Amino acid sequence: MAEKADVLILGAGSLGKAYAAKTASLGYQVNLYNRSLERTSDLEEDSELIIAFDPNIEGKLYPKTDKRINFKPVKERERLKMLKSEGLKGGVVELNKISSGKYIEEAFEGDPDIIMVTTTARGHKHMARKIVPYLRDDQTVLLNPGRMLGALEFRNEVERHYKNGKVPKVIIGEADTSLFACRVDEIHDPKTVKIHGVKNRINFATIPSKDAEKIIGPVKKIFRQFNCYLDDGRVMNVLHTSLGNVGGVFHVPIMILNAKDISDGKVLKFYVEGLNPTLSGLLEEVDDERIELANKLRIHVEPAIMWLEREYGSEGATLHEAFKNTDAYANLFAPTSINVRQLTEEVPCSLVPMVELAKKAGTEYATTGAFIQIAHVLIRRGRKRDIFKKARTMKSLGLEKLNIKGIKKYLITGEYPTDERFLDLEI
Incomplete structure (x- = not known):
């Protein structure tokens, strides 16, 4: 045995x-x-x-x-x-x-x-x-x-x-x-x-x-x-763990903003050299959209800069400064291809479902949506691969017919609500 x-x-x-x-x-x-x-x-x-x-x-x-x-x-x-x-x-x-x-x-x-x-x-x-x-x-x-x-x-x-x-x-x-x-x-x-x-x-x-x-x-x-x-x-x-995940906020924008250097195989410290103070603002905009959605759902999650401080003790007025002060990230290098999980996982499994949930909640997602579209084009034209094909959507997750109250009730109780109060009657 x-x-x-x-x-x-x-x-x-x-x-x-x-x-x-x-x-x-x-x-x-x-x-x-x-x-x-x-x-x-x-x-x-x-x-x-x-x-x-x-x-x-x-x-x-x-x-x-x-x-x-x-x-x-x-x-x-x-x-x-x-x-x-x-x-x-x-x-x-x-x-x-x-x-x-x-x-x-x-x-x-x-x-x-x-x-x-x-x-x-x-x-x-x-x-x-x-x-x-x-x-x-x-x-x-x-x-x-x-x-x-x-x-x-x-x-x-x-x-x-x-x-x-x-x-x-x-x-x-x-x-x-x-x-x-x-x-x-x-x-x-x-x-x-x-x-x-x-x-x-x-x-x-x-x-x-x-x-x-x-x-x-x-x-x-x-x-x-x-x-x-x-x-x-x-x-x-x-919803706390899903909206508390900052991987899509960090990885997708940095990958896209450094797509040329990454595709050329340039040796690049991903978090430290992949950003400057100006580009850091784009990540913060994506993070703001994540926080706005969480607030609409009455789910408390931390801004990314506070997350870095909690997890690693990193300090900084901007994400760029906080990344520079994160010892764990100091020697993490960028991949040498754009066809990697930082795009092929984070876009369909993090950002796409977040935007779909934002649409149901009626919150802003313009910057996040723009990064999704650019990532889609980069992967489709580079590798003839559709990263939307197997993305997590409200439909694929079985949430399409529920409104926001219904989604929260289902995820908390594990029981699919059938009462009309929890249904999205516009579907």
Whole structure:
């Protein structure tokens, strides 16, 4: 019989490897799965990862409240010496199980209680379909992050599979952001995940929202930064986590404003060199539209500049200044192509559903809409790819026939309202 698994990480990109390595380093049994073989082929033989981090963040990564760090005696001494020469600390951790591709059943060996989904948001529906035969009552699935209403999309996909049968009582939720700022060199060093920053707080919510209180204990035991409560003690709902996600605000404008340099392969520090004080104003305009929508929905979320201060202690009068003062972003470089998740994920899974919700709420979205259209043209003309094709829309999420009150009620209670008061009678 397989050893009991505490956590299953779905997605072996940089974030998935960071979650897996950090969790395993605390002595928990961790399974790691990836849809394709290339991200796990170098790991499956010995089931090991190397976690590396700047000594300045060690206190946040491994606070005194954490369990004892459980690094292995290692064969990788030369690699660790190299990391030390780069000014990094770290160690080798062993995972319980690593699998990929069609071997999804192996990922569930040991019957994990918590499932962390770290794939891109565009992969959430596919992953839901893939794991649905193996789900059971009392499991927890958390999307890291959900982007905009990812938990609803995932939940819909699970229920669609069981439309003629009993749906397992799985708790499905989403985080507002990812815990780590991290990178993996998949070509030259796929076993090493470098963690550049750790956020102070990760807000998460579930559908229905009350379910978050059922899982906050076991989730927080392993991932201490996770939180499901507002400052007044009420439980968050997924509109808090969705509108609290600032990925689309940051990534899409910076990608578009630097499209030429990125396409030319210029080495560019994404957050620091990708903006100046003038261009920073465009990001702030997109953020203002996000805040206006949240206010209309009576959902409290922070402006992006306050989010940076809370998560990283960054200070600045503008986003440009705050980015420059964020140590975790100092050495994060821009991608070398525009056909990357900062556009192909953030536009269809963050900005498009936000604008559709803004249309229902009657709030401004002109600047956000302009960035969406430019991103669409860049990707369509460059790669002949329509990023709108699988975008999250009110229709695809099952929200088209509801008004704003109905949407809020549905997301909070998990029960689709049929009373006329909650319907959009103009549809």
